[in-house]
């Protein structure tokens with residue numbers, strides 16, 4: 445089956461004063477999907493989005509939307525709309541006029557404009573609010589109007605630049621679920637940039653993790669989480685503990701690592717070409733650590749930590765412990781079955797080696 449791409453880029457480069465902010469990026473976004481670009485501040489997300497929108501031109505590479513080359517097409521001629529973090533609704537216009545602005549510019553007749561405005565308001569869950577003033581809406585409602593204003597134009601592609609960044613935490617949590625549902629309901633292809641891994645993970649079909657102008661990995665959220673391709677992805681997506689050591693053996697896809705205290709732990713080999721003697725790091729997630737008594741389950745790796753504190757946070761409650769002078773976090777069981785976790789108590793922890801990743805130090 446051939447999946448049609450709404451957006452396809454190859455070898456995109458954008459340099460500023462000799463530094464490549466976007467450094468040979470290629471990507472393919474299938475029609476009707478939610479694609480996020482996730483990365484820390486300064487990694488080049490906005491620069492890439494501006495190239496896609498046409499506000500800036502690549503030094504190298506090509507951009508195709510539905511198979512049409514876009515490099516020389518002006519922003520307003522691209523089948524693309526953009527939603528910004530600081531949404532610029534016109535304060536002196538009603539909600540209806542805000543939404544209808546683009547339609548009017550496209551010379552859509554008034555009766556059809558009214559119909560389309562009413563329909564899109566219904567679709568974003570704000571039926572009948574045409575005559576309201578944007579100032580009289582809540583932050584979440586304003587954000588929905590900003591989306592409606594773009595979606596009413598039926599773009600092939602909607603580019604979203606951290607649109608939830610200005611909202612408070614509770615609203616952000618709610619809006620990320622709503623955005624995901626809206627994207628599916630409209631079937632419009634979304635390209636979303638964010639530095640918030642939880643936003644990217646919850647909403648996206650595919651996430652590109654960006655670092656220094658390049659993509660480290662492009663994959664569905666669950667794959668990023670379970671099989672990070674690089675130490676950066678392992679550290680940036682979700683929480684992870686890191687144990688440093690030296691490889692003592694590699695067999696059947698598992699690496700054994702000797703830690704500073706002489707103990708040997710195991711994890712899935714995640715770097716190519718890693719052999720005995722190499723410096724490596726084992727990544728293990730807090731929720732993959734189990735509390736054990738004297739014996740850990742057969743085949744599990746284990747270590748002895750010491751409790752520093754328990755951090756109660758509802759379903760995300762954790763214990764902070766110390767191992768070889770480094771902090772190590774483990775998720776607290778929800779059924780209250782954790783052992784007595786008083787500060788300084790011994791805390792034996794164990795994990796299934798298949799759930800840990802071992803990367804060579806210095807591997808990309």
Ligand SMILES: Nc1ncnc2c1ncn2[C@@H]1O[C@H](COP(=O)(O)OP(=O)(O)OP(=O)(O)O)[C@@H](O)[C@H]1O
Nearest residue numbers: 460461465483484485486487488489490491492639
């Ligand atoms: N017009 C410009 N001139 C010079 N350098 C620029 C320009 N625009 C971006 N850069 C540089 O390119 C790099 C990437 O910036 P960009 O804004 O794309 O990052 P970002 O990932 O969007 O960051 P943030 O999340 O903080 O917005 C940065 O080092 C930035 O300083």
